[in-house]
Amino acid sequence: MANPAHAVPADHAAAPTQSYFMSWLMTTDHKRIGVLYGLSAICFFVLGGIEALVIRTQLAAPGQHIVDAATYNALFTMHGTTMIFLGVMPMSAAFFNYLIPLQIGARDVVFPRLNAFSFWLFLFGAIVLNVPFLLTPFVDMRVIPDGGWFGYATLTEKTYTPGASIDFWICGLQILGVASMAAGFNFIVTIFNLRAPGMSLLRMPVFTWMTLVVQFLVVLSFPCITIALVLLMFDRLFGTHFYMPEGGGDPLLWQHLFWLFGHPEVYILILPAMGIVSEVLPTFSRKPLFGAPFVIFSGITIGLLGFGVWSHHMFTTGLGATSDAAFSVTTMLIAIPTGVKIFNWLATIWGGQLRLTTSMLYALGFVCMFTMGGLSGIMHASPPVDLQQQDSYFVVAHFHYVLFGGAVFGLLSGIYYWFPKMNGRFLSESWGKVIFWILFVGFNTTFFPMHIVGAAGMPRRIYTYDAGLGWETPNLIETVGAFTIAVGVLFFVIDLVRSIRSTSGPLAGPNPWDGSSLEWVTESPPKVHNFDVTPTVYSERPVWEKNYGPGPGYSLPTVEEHIHLPPPSIRPFYLATGVAWFLVSWLVAGQFFTFGVCSALVAVCVILYSCVSWFLEEGH
Amino acid sequence: MLAPRRLLARLFAVVGSVLPLALVAGCGSSTMSTIEGHSDLTRSILDIYGTIFWIDLFLFVLVQGILIVAVIKFRATGKETAPPEQVHGNLQMEVGWTIAPVLILLVIAIPTVSFIFDSQAQAKDDALVVNATGKQWWFKFEYPGYSFETANEIHVPLGRQVDVRLQSDNVIHAFWAPQIAAKRDMVPGRVNHITFTADTVGTFLGQCAEYCQDSHALMKFRVMVDTPEDFEKWANHEKQPVADTNEASDGFKAFQGATCIACHAIAGSSAQARVGPNLTHVGSRTRIAAGLLENNEANLKLWLKDPSAVKPGEGRNGVGMPNLNLTDEQITTLVAYLQSLK
Numbered sequence: 001m002a003n004p005a006h007a008v009p010a011d012h013a014a015a016p017t018q019s020y021f022m023s024w025l026m027t028t029d030h031k032r033i034g035v036l037y038g039l040s041a042i043c044f045f046v047l048g049g050i051e052a053l054v055i056r057t058q059l060a061a062p063g064q065h066i067v068d069a070a071t072y073n074a075l076f077t078m079h080g081t082t083m084i085f086l087g088v089m090p091m092s093a094a095f096f097n098y099l100i101p102l103q104i105g106a107r108d109v110v111f112p113r114l115n116a117f118s119f120w121l122f123l124f125g126a127i128v129l130n131v132p133f134l135l136t137p138f139v140d141m142r143v144i145p146d147g148g149w150f151g152y153a154t155l156t157e158k159t160y161t162p163g164a165s166i167d168f169w170i171c172g173l174q175i176l177g178v179a180s181m182a183a184g185f186n187f188i189v190t191i192f193n194l195r196a197p198g199m200s201l202l203r204m205p206v207f208t209w210m211t212l213v214v215q216f217l218v219v220l221s222f223p224c225i226t227i228a229l230v231l232l233m234f235d236r237l238f239g240t241h242f243y244m245p246e247g248g249g250d251p252l253l254w255q256h257l258f259w260l261f262g263h264p265e266v267y268i269l270i271l272p273a274m275g276i277v278s279e280v281l282p283t284f285s286r287k288p289l290f291g292a293p294f295v296i297f298s299g300i301t302i303g304l305l306g307f308g309v310w311s312h313h314m315f316t317t318g319l320g321a322t323s324d325a326a327f328s329v330t331t332m333l334i335a336i337p338t339g340v341k342i343f344n345w346l347a348t349i350w351g352g353q354l355r356l357t358t359s360m361l362y363a364l365g366f367v368c369m370f371t372m373g374g375l376s377g378i379m380h381a382s383p384p385v386d387l388q389q390q391d392s393y394f395v396v397a398h399f400h401y402v403l404f405g406g407a408v409f410g411l412l413s414g415i416y417y418w419f420p421k422m423n424g425r426f427l428s429e430s431w432g433k434v435i436f437w438i439l440f441v442g443f444n445t446t447f448f449p450m451h452i453v454g455a456a457g458m459p460r461r462i463y464t465y466d467a468g469l470g471w472e473t474p475n476l477i478e479t480v481g482a483f484t485i486a487v488g489v490l491f492f493v494i495d496l497v498r499s500i501r502s503t504s505g506p507l508a509g510p511n512p513w514d515g516s517s518l519e520w521v522t523e524s525p526p527k528v529h530n531f532d533v534t535p536t537v538y539s540e541r542p543v544w545e546k547n548y549g550p551g552p553g554y555s556l557p558t559v560e561e562h563i564h565l566p567p568p569s570i571r572p573f574y575l576a577t578g579v580a581w582f583l584v585s586w587l588v589a590g591q592f593f594t595f596g597v598c599s600a601l602v603a604v605c606v607i608l609y610s611c612v613s614w615f616l617e618e619g620h
Numbered sequence: 621m622l623a624p625r626r627l628l629a630r631l632f633a634v635v636g637s638v639l640p641l642a643l644v645a646g647c648g649s650s651t652m653s654t655i656e657g658h659s660d661l662t663r664s665i666l667d668i669y670g671t672i673f674w675i676d677l678f679l680f681v682l683v684q685g686i687l688i689v690a691v692i693k694f695r696a697t698g699k700e701t702a703p704p705e706q707v708h709g710n711l712q713m714e715v716g717w718t719i720a721p722v723l724i725l726l727v728i729a730i731p732t733v734s735f736i737f738d739s740q741a742q743a744k745d746d747a748l749v750v751n752a753t754g755k756q757w758w759f760k761f762e763y764p765g766y767s768f769e770t771a772n773e774i775h776v777p778l779g780r781q782v783d784v785r786l787q788s789d790n791v792i793h794a795f796w797a798p799q800i801a802a803k804r805d806m807v808p809g810r811v812n813h814i815t816f817t818a819d820t821v822g823t824f825l826g827q828c829a830e831y832c833q834d835s836h837a838l839m840k841f842r843v844m845v846d847t848p849e850d851f852e853k854w855a856n857h858e859k860q861p862v863a864d865t866n867e868a869s870d871g872f873k874a875f876q877g878a879t880c881i882a883c884h885a886i887a888g889s890s891a892q893a894r895v896g897p898n899l900t901h902v903g904s905r906t907r908i909a910a911g912l913l914e915n916n917e918a919n920l921k922l923w924l925k926d927p928s929a930v931k932p933g934e935g936r937n938g939v940g941m942p943n944l945n946l947t948d949e950q951i952t953t954l955v956a957y958l959q960s961l962k
């Protein structure tokens with residue numbers, strides 16, 4: 001890497017004759033790909049939010065019929081699927097993409113074209129999942145996925161759900177799975193191989209660490225859902241009976257495979273936010289992260305234990321006492337590293353000089369509400385209590401505290417923290433604080449009462465309910481809360497658009513928050529090649545130590561470097577098209593078998609062509 | 621809109637009901653409340669629930685307290701000249717808050733594990749066996765000891781152990797009667813058990829808790845806990861075929877003519893199909909359509925007119941009861957007949 005040859009101008013990467021549109025389509029720049037992920041995530045987050053508003057409007061009072069049962073069932077399925085796979089995951093991916101190379105002092109990821117491929121495939125998967133909304137008026141069968149986000153067999157079998165709704169769901173998730181796996185491998189290799197000289201593993205920023213753990217979870221857990229979905233597809237398409245007891249199959253096989261993916265998935269959603277908070281709290285307390293090695297090892301432990309708890313989603317399915325007891329204990333064990341993290345965060349702010357910026361408010365909000373979600377989680381870690389709470393609104397309250405109060409607040413903290421790095425100017429701090437309070441109040445108004453209706457016995461996934469069970473008042477309050485959240489999100493989107501387009505306002509400069517990791521070395525926004533020279537790192541807080549001692553922190557070698565950046569390429573887009581085409585063909589085969597199979601064969605040709613031209617492409 | 625005072629009172633009632641403390645307050649009412657137990661099973665669940673609740677409350681106050689105090693106490697004033705002391709960690713404290721949760725969790729884990737094994741022990745020999753099957757979207761109940769079948773309403777005797785054997789021959793459902801039986805899934809291809817001994821006479825609500833498509837929200841049932849004498853009376857009555865099985869009656873002919881006979885059984889008659897609920901004593905049930913509607917003339921008419929208008933998805937894709945396009949005349953005859961099936 002450090003090649004003492006002549007320096008090459010940075011804009012070497014931008015090919016000469018591209019239109020603006022083509023430059024995005026062909027980009028291999030991790031920062032631009034990060035931006036693409038982030039903007040898509042926000043769009044889908046808004047879409048999933050609109051679905052939630054319809055749900056909440058329907059439930060505002062007993063016995064309402066704003067939407068019918070079938071539509072309602074499609075809405076909650078799509079709300080869950082969208083928020084998890086198209087909202088939180090790609091928003092985390094936006095941070096991985098934008099920040100990891102910057103935090104480890106690299107010029108890009110190891111495989112920039114693979115990175116672009118992941119994004120395009122993600123986008124195609126998201127489109128496949130949502131296209132049924134547009135198709136519905138034109139077909140006389142159900143096409144919007146409506147099996148719930150965990151799609152339990154046998155309900156999702158052809159016998160019980162004819163139509164194409166489940167086929168769209170299978171196809172969309174398969175495409176997203178390939179995208180996530182490719183990104184996972186890319187970031188593992190990047191983090192292991194492209195760290196700046198001197199950055200040992202324990203000197204890596206905690207966000208990078210959590211990213212690394214998440215990528216391992218992705219590559220180990222996604223194969224489980226891929227297999228589960230392939231078997232389901234076989235059942236639906238070729239009449240096999242993997243999940244049908246009539247043919248010797250077992251519906252619980254689906255649940256095991258799904259949750260063996262699904263539980264690690266929960267950590268895939270929350271660990272990035274934990275990483276963000278572990279960066280934000282120290283910066284705005286002006287202290288190092290308390291017990292950083294403990295926080296890191298807790299993250300690793302959570303990741304490992306995450307593979308040993310899946311059956312706690314199945315305490316009511318009758319797996320037997322021994323299994324229930326074992327999974328209950330492993331689930332409780334996860335509370336230990338989680339508790340360690342929470343206390344380390346508290347110890348980090350204790351004795352600091354807290355600057356309550358918007359980003360800091362979200363991080364503190366994260367600690368507050370994630371704790372709440374963790375504590376309700378301890379309740380249903382105990383199977384007896386779970387026998388009352390499972391599939392009730394109590395569980396809905398729990399996972400929204402973890403995934404909204406937790407993951408989404410963590411991600412918002414990250415957006416306010418790194419936006420000036422990405423944009424060169426700040427998001428409005430005064431608006432930011434107002435929005436924070438709207439969201440904080442709205443969030444708790446929406447989700448706290450769900451504990452109460454849950455305890456009052458309201459099952460989840462019901463499109464209507466009767467008066468007289470004590471469910472009316474909390475439901476009405478929840479709906480008011482949901483619209484409050486919507487107002488907050490609207491303000492946020494407005495401020496975001498305004499800030500991106502703004503050409504006035506104070507400039508951020510390289511290090512606006514007095515941060516400590518390497519991304520604060522380069523200017524804001526960073527130039528295409530990130531760093532003119534690769535820094536050498538002497539500490540886990542290089543930028544802080546450079547400014548405040550005691551050590552040198554980092555140094556910039558004076559030798560000039562040869563900067564190699566990957567040129568733009570259209571191959572990733574081609575390959576993503578081929579792979580998506582191949583998987584969509586099987587969706588089509590559900591209705592038009594021969595046509596679908598032929599289409600799959602054509603898709604294989606497209607894939608082969610894209611691969612060969614990918615390998616032969618010059619400059620890579 | 622409610623008057624503010626009443627709204628507040630309601631709010632307090634709801635919030636109060638979440639505290640195990642409220643256990644002592646009113647009981648036996650028709651609610652789905654999970655914090656009111658009326659069987660050995662649900663009461664021992666509440667004991668563990670209570671323990672965890674207080675532990676959680678303590679931890680909640682501790683963490684939020686530290687958070688709030690820290691934010692107030694350590695807010696930057698803007699006048700600091702140097703960064704605060706750079707504390708990187710403290711091994712004793714780290715070890716401390718790794719070990720403390722282990723001890724707390726033991727307090728939860730021990731009763732949890734013992735509950736798991738106790739509650740899943742083999743049912744007693746003299747337990748009342750009820751076979752419950754989840755259907756889209758109703759519950760079939762068979763009493764093998766008494767050889768009869770009913771739907772959506774299960775009677776159990778006070779003080780005698782009940783062993784509900786849960787099954788499904790279609791999609792997954794869940795049997796959830798919060799105050800009596802807690803929850804267990806009805807999984808195709810398996811037989812699950814839930815065993816309990818009820819200790820309060822009354823009617824308790826239940827509902828399917830596993831999403832099972834269109835009318836999942838409307839798939840309810842009731843558990844009636846009777847005194848042992850009342851239970852025997854009820855069971856012996858259910859066992860009898862109906863008094864009037866005269867197949868030449870207008871009612872039965874209409875039943876036959878409208879193809880009801882293809883799906884429903886009436887013990888003692890030639891109607892023996894088992895696709896839909898057994899109607900032998902449908903007239904004596906308190907509700908129809910899986911707990912949705914009160915069992916009266918108007919509602920029976922409504923149901924026969926078009927089941928899918930009452931419960932979405934009925935008759936779609938061969939599931940549930942189809943719209944048979946009956947004339948008003950047929951409906952009147954049929955309703956009178958159904959009401960006579962006491």
Ligand SMILES: [Cu+2]
Pocket residue numbers: 754792793794828829830831832836839
């Ligand atoms: Cu059900």
